[in-house]
Amino acid sequence: MSGEGKNVVGDDSNGPASDARNRLEHAIAKFDAEGVFSVFSLTLDEDLIPDLARFRVDPVRFLPSIFDGNWAHPECNPEAGEIRFVRVVRGNDGVSRIIGRQGKWLFAYPWIR
Numbered sequence: 170m171s172g173e174g175k176n177v178v179g180d181d182s183n184g185p186a187s188d189a190r191n192r193l194e195h196a197i198a199k200f201d202a203e204g205v206f207s208v209f210s211l212t213l214d215e216d217l218i219p220d221l222a223r224f225r226v227d228p229v230r231f232l233p234s235i236f237d238g239n240w241a242h243p244e245c246n247p248e249a250g251e252i253r254f255v256r257v258v259r260g261n262d263g264v265s266r267i268i269g270r271q272g273k274w275l276f277a278y279p280w281i282r
Contacts, residue, residue, distance in 0.1 A: 188211075189211050189212065189213055189214050189217050190216075190217050190220075192209075192211055193211075193217075193254070193267055193278050196209070196254065196257060196267055197257055197265050197266070197267055200257035200265060200267075201259070201265050206256065206257045208253065208254065208255050209253070209254055210251050210252065210253045210254070211251070211252065211254070212249075212250060212251050212252075213247060213248075213249055213250060213251075213252055214249070215249060217278075218246045218247060218248075218249060219246055219280075220278055220279050220280055221246055221247050221252075221269070221276040221277065221278045221279075221280060222241035222242060222243045222245065222246065222276060222277055222280035223241065223242045223245035223246070223247075223274050223275065223276050224240060224241060224242075224274075224275045224276070224277065225239065225240060225241065225242055227275055228275070231256050231258050231268065232258070233258060233259060233260050233261045234260075234261060235258065235260070236258070236260030236261065236262060236264070236266065236277070237260070237261055237262075241277065241280060243280055245274075246276070247269070247271045247274070247276050248271065250271070251271070252269040252270070252271040252276070253269060253270050253271070254267050254268065254269040255268055255269065255270055256268045264279075264281065266278060266279065
């Protein structure tokens, strides 16, 4: 792996635990403010994993309606390790979420309990 696509939202971390959450929040904020998003990968830490929820069904398209109704398996979280974030979508509920793929599953952050 060449590292392509990593650190595209900034590398101003103060450590690995805060870095992952900060990078996700920064990517969402940049999308909300500028409509800009670049695909990137990062390593999830144990504190962040519960805040990502797996989609019940892989969406055909990334439309705001993918977050309508009972869209998530909140008990199904990604594993610690690398995940590739591919899109930010603002749902019909007004919440912008970042979508990542790990293996064959798609996950969204933040999962709002």
